[in-house]
Amino acid sequence: MADPVQASSSPSGPPGRPGDNVSRALGLFSAALGVPQVVAPGRVARLIGLKDDGRTRFWMRAVGVRELAAATGILTRRRPTGWVWSRVAGDTMDLALLRAGLGRKAVRPTRTVIATGAVLGVTAADAAESVRLTRREAVQTPSASTASQDGKAAGPMHARAAITVRRPRKEVYAFWHDFENMPQFMAHVESVQITGIRRSHWVATAPAGRRVEWDAEMTADEEAKLIAWRSLEGADVENSGTVRFLKAPGDQGTEIQLELHYAMPGGALGAAVAKLFGEEPSQQVRDDLRRFKQVMETGEVVLSDGSPEGTLAIRLARQRPAHPLESEPIGTKGGPS
């Protein structure tokens, strides 16, 4: 597959760089439009050639409120992408309203046609900015807060998470050290087979039901402290991971810090699609660790009627109703066997 590291460094640099001025401008534009629409809807209607009646004023105000919401969202959020997309949706609505206005009550059709042209232009700008932000997020979301420190990790997706497990460090380390335990708590890992002293073979599921395999090698191993591994040449998905075990304060057991790096199959687009299905990498890793904790502290992954498979991303997004299943519990990995 294409060199994924390349993919991560190309699109528009770190957050807060010049490209973001476009979003800001669109936000300010929303504000400039929203205020008069809310305060003086009649005057705006006349300005763009629409009949100034109660119904027009109502819609004008509604549009104004929407603009103000978009402005607040774009100007105050660290990641304004959703709000910029909301402008695209709003533009489409405006175009529909103007069309209706032309048909029904345009008192000065020329003005309305000009307004329509202007909105079309704005729509194009909104759409372009939305696409730019979405692209940037697809590549950056996971790394913005979780950039790898060593810089030579495999893959553009970085995720890290931490959890505390009420067990001695040695025991937690030993359980992790046996990679064949991974499928018990890692949602995407189907099986791991130890193939040598430091080597193992992994089979995992990828988004869209694909199945990926790779051989991995342990690159660091310090008793009760740290384990690191990475995939070898020829992996379907290039990846690496590090897990650290620290003593938690008091008698609270062990703090576990997990860091994963991987090339998302399908690159940035694959990542964006996966996110739609609840597969946000850092969330995914948090859920994996939560299951790890359940296994260590209670003996197995905890199941409920709403999530009978354990914490499956798609199931978390779309829960079953909380009543017993018709059939036997799915008995997934992690469930009772």
Place this chain on the structure above:
Amino acid sequence: MRANVWSGRNTVQVENVPDPKIMNSRDAIVRITSTAICGSDLHLYDGYIPTMKRGDILGHEFMGEVVEVGKGVGSLTVGDRVVVPFPIACGSCNQCRRGLFSVCENSNPNARIAEKLMGHSTAGIFGYSHMLGGYAGGQAEYARVPFADVGPIKIESGLADEQVLFLSDIFPTGYMGAEMCDIKPGDVVAVWGAGPVAQFAIASAYLLGAERVIAIDRFEYRLQMAREKGGAETINYAETNVLEALREMTGGRGPDACIDAVGMEAHHHNPGLHAYDRVKQATRLETDRGHALRQAVIACRPGGTLSIIGVYGGLMDKFPIGALMNKGLTVRTGQCHVHRYLRPLLQRIEQGEIDPSFVVTHRLSLDDAPTGYETFKHKRDDCVKVVLKP
């Protein structure tokens, strides 16, 4: 089996659903003999708790007979008679070890959803939304009980269902509400609400040594129960100015501790002010109506304690943080850590210090659950507590 399921706002219906099965090795299946409707169920019924799904079985106050145990449950055998605590707790995480069972770190498989709303997840709860686990509830003929080696308490004495059923929730909840007040000799405790939870807060405040307890509600029949069964003094907030009355009744000091046993659907007798919060709640500009809690903050003696056991779901408007801060109030809150109260409170019942069945006003069959919800919600027919018999 038959089960009472949520099917949208203000609608529950009793339906046939599959029987529960063992899913984890520490599960037990309980055949339910008695189950109750709680004020917390009303928040679900009224649609104020997010992440409910049509078909969710409701109910978190239940007891019955063990009919099946998973291979990891050593402490129970088939035939045992048990009361089940409403929060689900693993017993082995750091929070459980601290006795903070309602914030167990392992019992919510949907912790991810709760984290989005609250930063961290709390314990799973039977029949209480998908954010809190997506567990089927106990208003049914049978229920699956996870971590059955940790939660359920065996009832070996010949006490009737109604005497022990409320160990599952409202007795420990009221007790914890009073315990959090850290009651000292001479203390005056004010309790907002005279519902079933409040009735147990009142009784518990006396058990813990309060000098006087004052209950506040607008339903005269509930206030009467607080006076006659609980020995409380009462204020009807629809007729009396609560703040003035409390000041007068405490020689100007204000109550030493204030318990909120009302929660997110508080009512205001001034229709305008009530409408204000209702509209904000309906449009989701706030999720919680705060009349009772705001009043408790203002009423409380400086340096006193505010104990919140009424349930809140999200955001509240116009919260008097200035009064709270400047008066130096201590705030204690939480879903009840039921597990830690089971044994001591069962003992109090066995020793005859209290008979919790005094709150029961309605006994219905499980099939009549929809009527039970309507009667309890609208406080019709002098309803205080509804027990359903599957």
